[in-house]
Amino acid sequence: MSHNTFGHLFRVTTWGESHGPALGCVVDGCPPGIRFTAAEIQSFMDKRKPGQSRFVTQRREDDIVKILSGVMLDEDGVTMTTTGTPISMLIENTDQRSKDYGEIAKRYRPGHADFAYDVKYGIRDYRGGGRSSARETAARVAAGALARKVLPGVTVRAALTQIGIHKINRDNWDWAEVDNNPFFCPDPQMVPVWEEYLDGVRKAGSSIGAVIEVVADNVPAGLGAPIYSKLDQDIASLLMSINAVKGVEIGEGFASAELSGEENADEMRMGNDGKPLFLSNHAGGVLGGISTGQPIVARFAVKPTSSILTERQSIDSDGRNVDVRTKGRHDPCVGIRAAPIGEAMVACALADHFLRDRGQTGRAR
Ligand SMILES: Cc1cc2nc3c(=O)[nH]c(=O)nc-3n(C[C@H](O)[C@H](O)[C@H](O)COP(=O)(O)O)c2cc1C
Numbered sequence: 001m002s003h004n005t006f007g008h009l010f011r012v013t014t015w016g017e018s019h020g021p022a023l024g025c026v027v028d029g030c031p032p033g034i035r036f037t038a039a040e041i042q043s044f045m046d047k048r049k050p051g052q053s054r055f056v057t058q059r060r061e062d063d064i065v066k067i068l069s070g071v072m073l074d075e076d077g078v079t080m081t082t083t084g085t086p087i088s089m090l091i092e093n094t095d096q097r098s099k100d101y102g103e104i105a106k107r108y109r110p111g112h113a114d115f116a117y118d119v120k121y122g123i124r125d126y127r128g129g130g131r132s133s134a135r136e137t138a139a140r141v142a143a144g145a146l147a148r149k150v151l152p153g154v155t156v157r158a159a160l161t162q163i164g165i166h167k168i169n170r171d172n173w174d175w176a177e178v179d180n181n182p183f184f185c186p187d188p189q190m191v192p193v194w195e196e197y198l199d200g201v202r203k204a205g206s207s208i209g210a211v212i213e214v215v216a217d218n219v220p221a222g223l224g225a226p227i228y229s230k231l232d233q234d235i236a237s238l239l240m241s242i243n244a245v246k247g248v249e250i251g252e253g254f255a256s257a258e259l260s261g262e263e264n265a266d267e268m269r270m271g272n273d274g275k276p277l278f279l280s281n282h283a284g285g286v287l288g289g290i291s292t293g294q295p296i297v298a299r300f301a302v303k304p305t306s307s308i309l310t311e312r313q314s315i316d317s318d319g320r321n322v323d324v325r326t327k328g329r330h331d332p333c334v335g336i337r338a339a340p341i342g343e344a345m346v347a348c349a350l351a352d353h354f355l356r357d358r359g360q361t362g363r364a365r
Pocket of ligand 1: 057111112113132133134137242243244245303305306307329330331334335337338341
């Protein structure tokens, strides 16, 4: 299986499967001299790890990151400094239950990657979905945590804005609320609605989709490239690479089709500080593939979990018609744990473009 690497200068390779002994990533190209602690990386891992509420999979994984290479440990025994050599990070799998997956060894879960993997490779690791499992995204979150350290002053945050038909009221948006509930929800009034709704979905053995918004603040103007490596293109590509993502928008996204030119124009004035001031941000912080200095705003839609307890029609690898009912532990709404993953992918795209911009223009932004 090839194509497990993304990024040009901040280059991430992930490896490992859901039910193997461990998974991880190698980050090549991280500049030397970046100081960080394992606890800083771990804080982002803890946001993504399973089993933290009744609304996510009950698989129990601590997702402790071990940093194996590419750093020197300070005398304080805590702070690490990158040496410019490949940084390898490892996360052990400790709570596999491969027997849960015996029934789908030959059966294809409708909506999952089972059929497609068999067609392509002729062999499939059915245990927990193998490499198609979102367990792999733990490694991306570790890489994303490092990417943040490459980006001076940049904040990347994500919030859920919709579960099923229930959309937040954007007037209630409060970033401080995101860490106060199990949904990364910025609207405190929506939390009880989602709780009741998802309890119903979970008890019915069903699943539901979601929308996540990622916002990057303090991104310097000038990152990106105008044609084949637009900043928004690369962000969209990395968000689209997350399991179960079926749509990505930048800024106004699909809603821009309904706007007039006057409405959509992000008008400009000179600010009192002598810097350009945008009067709106329909573009989502990117014009001509290059960051404008406005917040980068990206949104992605996640489909409902395909592993559900309700029987669905399918086929098996012997060409027989079968009915598939997926047991095991699954996220009833994978969008919830996708929020920290979306943040990580945006952070990686920005870190890569930050280093590429510095390499080409030599400018300190
Ligand atoms: C955080 C996260 C957790 C997921 N957990 C599950 C799960 O428990 N069960 C499942 O069937 N799919 C789960 N998925 C989705 C599958 O990994 C995904 O649908 C599958 O690999 C097929 O890929 P595709 O949906 O991108 O086509 C999860 C996705 C994410 C982002």
